[in-house]
Amino acid sequence: MLDDKIRQIIDGCKSAIEWAKCARDIGEAKVKFLGKSGALTLLLKELKNVPPDEKPIVGKRLNDVRAELEAALERAEAEFAKREREERIKAETLDVTLSKRATGYGALHPLTIVKNDIVNIFIGMGFEVKDGPEIEHKYYNFTALNIPEDHPSRDSADTFYIGDEMLLRTQTSAVQAHVMEQQKPPIRILCPGKVYRPDDDATHSPMFHQIEGLVVDEHLTISDLMGVLGEFAKKFFSPETKIRLRPSYFPFTEPSVEVDLSCAMCGGKGCRLCKGTGWLELLGAGIVNPAVLECSGIDSTKYSGFAFGMGVERAAMVKYGIPDMRLLFDNDIRYLKQFR
């Protein structure tokens, strides 16, 4: 009688598992047979009616059956869970080659990239960065830089004037005198910034960017200038880059030199970029004219200095192969995106 009931429960449960279509059917079977008022639970309750000497045997029997059914149901449940998850994952499959139209990462302007590259190299050599006014007094742009009253660069064909005394600075060298008036040696500064001259063609823009460097200390020489700029050239282009000094003239340095870098494109063999010379003209430099130091109240018998200046546009054009300076101010997003 009991055996029959047990057999019925076992058969009933196993058939429920067999016929189950999803995890929920298993859950229902679980409740039906093993739940609080499930068939097996009810049978267990009837244990109290069993004679005491049979109780342990019947009890064990019932518990074994319960364990067996529980295990069977769990196996079935796990099997269904696995199958259903597989189906869900299959249903959730994406076309992983599709993309969202994202804004994407922005880009610094090439002039900023090149400026940062240059500034970082000199910061590594102990330079600090200084700023100065773009609308400048005639004094700081010319007089304090030893540029004579009758020098052609003061002419309105070469300088944008605002009245008789003020102008748009034509060179970042104008920051030199400001710094030297405020700071005593040792001075080791870099002044990046906008400068202005009335030119407009493929290689000139009325607004462009320069970086001026100035070092004032005791015992500074042309050899030091060459060493510092040589290190710069190696870091900016490649360790193979060489520099060459050529005599030149700037009113605020004496001696003055042009600094040529061996061509980044051909390595000095001669190509279109360097016009076959193997050299790129990139910097003007020199020993600070003692008159400039004295003008800012620095004792030129004790201190000396060297200064250098370079055009950021020119450096960017060389570095990225930009053919026309005006493209740097075009601001077409299709140009700007290239520098991401």
Place this chain on the structure above:
Amino acid sequence: MLIPLKWLKEYVDIDLTPAELADKLVSCGFEIEQIIDLSDKFSGVVTAKVVSLEKHPAADRLKVAKLDIGKSDLLQVVTNATNIKEGDIVPVATDGARLATGLNIKSGELRGVASYGMLCGGEEIAADDNDYPGASQDGVLVFAPETPVGADVNVILGRDEIVLDVGITSNRTDANSVYGIAREVAAVTGKPLKPLNLSYAENKEDISSYIGLDNLAPDLCPRYMGKVVKNVKICPSPEIIKQRLRAVGLRPINNIVDITNYVLFEIGQPMHAFDIEAIEGGRIVVRRAEKDEKIVCLDEKEYTLNENNLVIANTKRGMAVAGIMGGRDFSVLDTTSTIVFESARFARDNVRRTSRSLNLRSDSSARFEKGIDYWSQEAGMNRALALIHQYGWGEIVGGVADSFPNKPEEKRIEFKSADIEKILGISVPESEILHILNALTIQTRKEGDKFVSIVPPYREDMVGVNDIAEEVIRIYGYSHITPTLMKYAKMVVGGRSKQQETAEKIKNILLAEGCHETVTYSFISPKAFDSLCLPEGDKLRNAIRLDNPLGEDFSVMRTTMAHSMIKTIATNYLRGNKALRLFEVAKTYIPKELPLNDYPIEKNTLIIGSLGDDYYAIKSILENLLSALRIEAEFVRGTRPYLHLGRCAEISVNGSVIGYIGEVSDIVAANYDIDKRVYIAEVDFEYLVENARPIRQFRTVPKFPMVERDIAVVCSLDTEASKLLKIIEKTAGTLLIDSYVFDVYTGGQVESGKKSVAINMVFQSAEKTLKDEDVNALIANILNALAREADAKLR
């Protein structure tokens, strides 16, 4: 500066190729712009004598010429020339010749007769009457009968010449001449510099019986020299002078004019010649022009002068605009018999300003603008007179009319070799120093342990030991410098300041937001203020104007970045770029007063612009930026003349406005030809950089759980979210750790004129676990406050 090599070789021997010479000049400070071969306009053309000229058997208009070109065989050429005869000497382009017209000559047949070349006219050999008499006429050029046969026509025309185009730095005015460059070549190649021929004979007369001189403007004319030549024979110059002038691009005129040009290029001194008949009153007067004084110059144009212009006058009227151009009525004519040569120095800035204001330029004014040294007046005058003497073109009258009120003193520079080493960082042997300076004609000798240099009068650029060091190293060679890394300099700590680092950080944040950096011109068109719809009197219209802009579009310094950004977006949109996020950091220029007498306020300003986004996208960029800088800002409704009235907020920190954000108004957008919505935000970049706060002290996160609640309230449509959030924050106090609006709804279930605002709030205590009752009480207070202060009721 054009330097013909044959002319140069008159003063210094050169055994280098033109390219080697160019390298030498570059190494000592003279850039070579170009090496010009005057013979490369054509090749393969030789002189030929017409031996026979017969009719072509098959063509009436052709002839068959047999030519002697100095070889054993005659050359047969078929020609259509009508102006030649047997015995003429003509240019013939032989097989393989290249002509100035671009034609390449090959042997061939013309109507059955073999032709081995082509007879040339002036055009084929790039010659006109100026180069050879008769070359401008149609037909074949016929040379003079004495012309050698079989010679290269380039040689006959004086075109077998190489010309160096030398760049001269503005300090080396002395090198703006053949002789000046010869001096440099001598020093850099170690060859001796040959002297100029400056000798001539004078008659027994004195100039004072011909003319007098009054220099009334010594500040503008520090030196004036006049010499008289009588019995002048006006004639063409000899071929050597003509060829040299042509080589530097000048037209030979007559011997007197040619001499002044010749001296200009050889010595660098501009000269002028007056017909003495024209010097009324017998005196040369150097004076400032009178106001509205008129003069007709050699170019047949009348010029109106003023007190800022210098004239060379007689006692009645001006005869020349000093240093620029002579007057038409005073020049040397073919009939002139007595001339006055002028050799003067004029102030270069005055010549430049006069030349600019009159829009009148000449070779002479170009030279004066560069500056003329004090040596050249005498050297130039003497060289001109030596040429007169050499060619027997006139009788030189004794004495000189000379005004030289402030003769410069002889400059001496004393130095030790250690001074040079201190500048260069290498030691140059003393013997080298002596040798180099003397080779550069800077007379230098050793006195004890010192060097003493006497600076020649033409080296006005030299003032001190730095100049000496430069002279030494540019000849000794920069290749001798050994690089060092500031071995005696003090250690210094460089790097970026806090503000500079923040500036970098701001840019990086904007990059991550997908913004691209632009760079635009600082000057804009004043019309921009109209495009931005700024009302009359708006303070942004108070812009600094350039005196000499490159055009109206680049004439005022921007007071706002808005125009530049909208214009950049417009340019992109016009080209079909429809989705953009851009930013720029640049200065705006706000004058303290106009006209400008002192520094204006230059303020670094950040502008962000976008096309294809909405207001909230741009606002979130700003919010992310501000939160990264730990600046607590509020967005308060505001207006700007160029922004959408309902879509503009000011960015306010502690009550002060640091910028704005908004949609560009439809009218302004239309002014820039944009028919889409454009958003911009402009922020005081310097405020951001100065006020960015560092990371605060570390705080541990409370371990008690957070409780989240959402409410939805209905309020008037014009009640701003920020008002509701402020009420919530104020009421909830410190237990509220976050709140934000996650939905705004208008429509169906909300009465018209109202909106439903859904707000998420997070509560947390640092001391205990919040119970439902605690939070419920807070929510009740919040709802009461919202109802009372914002008429916002729980939905």
